[in-house]
Amino acid sequence: MLTFPNCKINIGLRITEKRSDGFHNLQSCFYPIGWSDVLELIPASEFSFVSSGLDIPGDPARNLCVRAYEFLRADFDLPPVHMHLHKIVPIGAGLGGGSSDAAFALKLLNERFSLGLTVGQLQDYARRLGSDCAFFVENKPAYCIEKGDVFREISLDLSGYFILLIYPNLAISTAEAYAGVRPRHPEVSLLEQLQTPIETWRDWIHNDFEDSLFPVYPVLGEIKQKLYELGALYASMSGSGSTVYGIFQAPVTVSNHLGRYNVWQGKL
Ligand SMILES: C[C@](O)(CO)[C@H](O)COP(=O)(O)OP(=O)(O)OC[C@H]1O[C@@H](n2ccc(N)nc2=O)[C@H](O)[C@@H]1O
Numbered sequence: 001m002l003t004f005p006n007c008k009i010n011i012g013l014r015i016t017e018k019r020s021d022g023f024h025n026l027q028s029c030f031y032p033i034g035w036s037d038v039l040e041l042i043p044a045s046e047f048s049f050v051s052s053g054l055d056i057p058g059d060p061a062r063n064l065c066v067r068a069y070e071f072l073r074a075d076f077d078l079p080p081v082h083m084h085l086h087k088i089v090p091i092g093a094g095l096g097g098g099s100s101d102a103a104f105a106l107k108l109l110n111e112r113f114s115l116g117l118t119v120g121q122l123q124d125y126a127r128r129l130g131s132d133c134a135f136f137v138e139n140k141p142a143y144c145i146e147k148g149d150v151f152r153e154i155s156l157d158l159s160g161y162f163i164l165l166i167y168p169n170l171a172i173s174t175a176e177a178y179a180g181v182r183p184r185h186p187e188v189s190l191l192e193q194l195q196t197p198i199e200t201w202r203d204w205i206h207n208d209f210e211d212s213l214f215p216v217y218p219v220l221g222e223i224k225q226k227l228y229e230l231g232a233l234y235a236s237m238s239g240s241g242s243t244v245y246g247i248f249q250a251p252v253t254v255s256n257h258l259g260r261y262n263v264w265q266g267k268l
């Protein structure tokens, strides 16, 4: 069985407070994007995992796909499988690529072995694997609060727009990015701001990580500026970076300046 774990962008990201468990509460809109990895699952005589494509730092035995398998095996009589992850979505990119791999592994195992897990149960397993992970169970636009793993309905349909993602070959650690932010409670809810026309988002929809990361990595602000020069209706860094995206009315021709980075363009 083959599946295509896609990534997400954050449209607005407010870090509102530090929690007693060391994590942060946030407000953000998560929106699924078509840039995807490939995950294959084949029943086998013993468990194995391999990856190809982009190098994944760290021990393969700790890969989130392996951990997803182990979590389910602890509770179910799971047969051994061979897992092959072809990694395409950049790592440390603010796109939740690893979290998506994990969520898709849970969903694939649930389906292949008829485990009968509900969406809510899959989300509970996913939450244990990472804050971004539960979003990818339903994988539809959502307004996310708390650790980013509690969801509220949002009516936001960007279909028809185009998105350009620029990963400037710079891996930013999520934990370090959080360590640099100063949490604060916003006066106006992001949920309300997201109901305004996209043309006005530039004036008030903000990713709080930009405040601490743009001074350290000036290239991020330069890319955002370039995206606006190219005609983006809205541009922002995603998550804890380093990917910067622009939302456009029509497809864009990527200049030499941006073309040297890892670039993906598609329809929303
Ligand atoms: C920046 C975002 O991508 C926004 O969507 C996410 O909040 C990051 O989620 P993630 O990559 O799944 O993060 P996790 O693997 O759960 O946590 C990595 C580290 O980030 C920090 N972290 C993460 C999520 C959160 N709400 N508060 C935090 O402080 C913690 O130091 C944690 O040890």
Ligand SMILES: Nc1ncnc2c1ncn2[C@@H]1O[C@H](COP(=O)(O)OP(=O)(O)OP(=O)(O)O)[C@@H](O)[C@H]1O
Pocket (backbone or CB within 6 Å): 056, 057, 058, 059, 062, 063, 064, 065, 085, 090, 091, 092, 093, 094, 095, 096, 097, 098, 099, 101, 102, 132, 172, 173, 174, 239, 240, 241
């Ligand atoms: N399938 C996977 N894909 C990517 N990274 C993984 C995976 N499994 C485990 N990891 C580990 O997670 C670390 C990356 O975590 P991090 O949250 O920074 O990146 P990410 O999962 O690509 O998400 P984001 O794009 O939100 O930063 C890697 O250094 C790697 O050790």
